[in-house]
Amino acid sequence: MLKLTILGNSAAIPTLNRNTTAQILRHEQHAFLLDCGEGTQIQILKYKIRSNFEAIFISHLHGDHCFGLVPLLSSMSLNGRKTELFIIGPQDLQNYVQTQLNFTQAYLNFPLHYLVPQENNQVVYENANLEVRAFRLNHRIETYGYVFREKPKPPKFLVEKARALQVSPHLFKLLKKGIAVENIHGQTILPEQVLGQRKKNCSYAFCTDTAFYPEIVPYIEKVTLLYHEATFKHSEIQKAVETYHSTALQAATIAQLAQVQKLLIGHVSARYFNLEQEVVQEAQTIFPHTEYAQEGKTFLIE
Numbered sequence: 001m002l003k004l005t006i007l008g009n010s011a012a013i014p015t016l017n018r019n020t021t022a023q024i025l026r027h028e029q030h031a032f033l034l035d036c037g038e039g040t041q042i043q044i045l046k047y048k049i050r051s052n053f054e055a056i057f058i059s060h061l062h063g064d065h066c067f068g069l070v071p072l073l074s075s076m077s078l079n080g081r082k083t084e085l086f087i088i089g090p091q092d093l094q095n096y097v098q099t100q101l102n103f104t105q106a107y108l109n110f111p112l113h114y115l116v117p118q119e120n121n122q123v124v125y126e127n128a129n130l131e132v133r134a135f136r137l138n139h140r141i142e143t144y145g146y147v148f149r150e151k152p153k154p155p156k157f158l159v160e161k162a163r164a165l166q167v168s169p170h171l172f173k174l175l176k177k178g179i180a181v182e183n184i185h186g187q188t189i190l191p192e193q194v195l196g197q198r199k200k201n202c203s204y205a206f207c208t209d210t211a212f213y214p215e216i217v218p219y220i221e222k223v224t225l226l227y228h229e230a231t232f233k234h235s236e237i238q239k240a241v242e243t244y245h246s247t248a249l250q251a252a253t254i255a256q257l258a259q260v261q262k263l264l265i266g267h268v269s270a271r272y273f274n275l276e277q278e279v280v281q282e283a284q285t286i287f288p289h290t291e292y293a294q295e296g297k298t299f300l301i302e
């Protein structure tokens with residue numbers, strides 16, 4: 001299971017009740033930050049989130065996705081962080097961070113490791129149970145989407161069942177590997193007789209900002225939850241095309257093409273003040289299982 005908390009979802013500028021893009025993704029004991037709009041560190045305090053991130057994934061260098069990064073890093077250091085931190089994002093990200101740190105004579109007490117995705121579907125981060133891949137989106141500047149997928153776990157070995165079927169304990173390891181064995185009476189015991197249910201592997205794709213871009217479908221196919229930007233309603237399709245953003249209908253079309261389980265839309269333009277539900281309803285005409293990425297809300301991905 002993954003857990004996603006929305007810290008901001010506004011496009012371009014913050015409003016009084018909507019911050020710009022930032023999300024926290026948790027998996028087991030690991031935490032990740034996705035984009036870091038202005039004021040993200042205040043949102044972290046407001047929603048009582050521990051900033052013990054292992055990695056930060058930045059989609060692109062437009063201000064509404066990264067203006068909060070250097071202040072957050074500086075506060076993490078002042079709060080005593082010593083653990084290394086991975087930062088994944090566009091080519092100029094390191095220069096952007098380092099320049100601000102240099103000009104403000106800020107010093108970080110922990111090492112930063114930068115990684116720039118080089119090709120579509122490249123693994124940019126992994127641990128024992130999770131893998132993250134990056135792919136290019138279609139925006140005005142270099143922009144990446146990220147997909148987080150749980151690695152398959154071997155099914156649980158049901159030791160009591162194996163004993164009841166009178167299998168010698170020295171053969172347990174073969175059954176665990178999926179190899180059939182004989183019990184003490186010479187009867188064949190199949191692995192599925194002594195293995196539990198395989199757990200479902202959950203996944204999350206983060207796609208912001210982008211024009212309508214079906215080329216991403218192979219990378220996000222069948223994810224449990226897709227976050228896709230929906231800056232405009234379809235009546236403003238021309239504006240979306242000009243600015244390399246998507247409409248709610250286009251986000252829903254991507255969800256449908258990729259056969260995802262559920263769609264979350266955000267990055268809704270500040271012009272739709274209090275009209276978020278209308279944007280969601282528009283998406284639902286194509287993809288009914290759509291929700292709005294409400295700030296402060298946590299979504300369980302299971």
Ligand SMILES: [Zn+2]
Pocket residue numbers: 060062139209
């Ligand atoms: Zn942008």
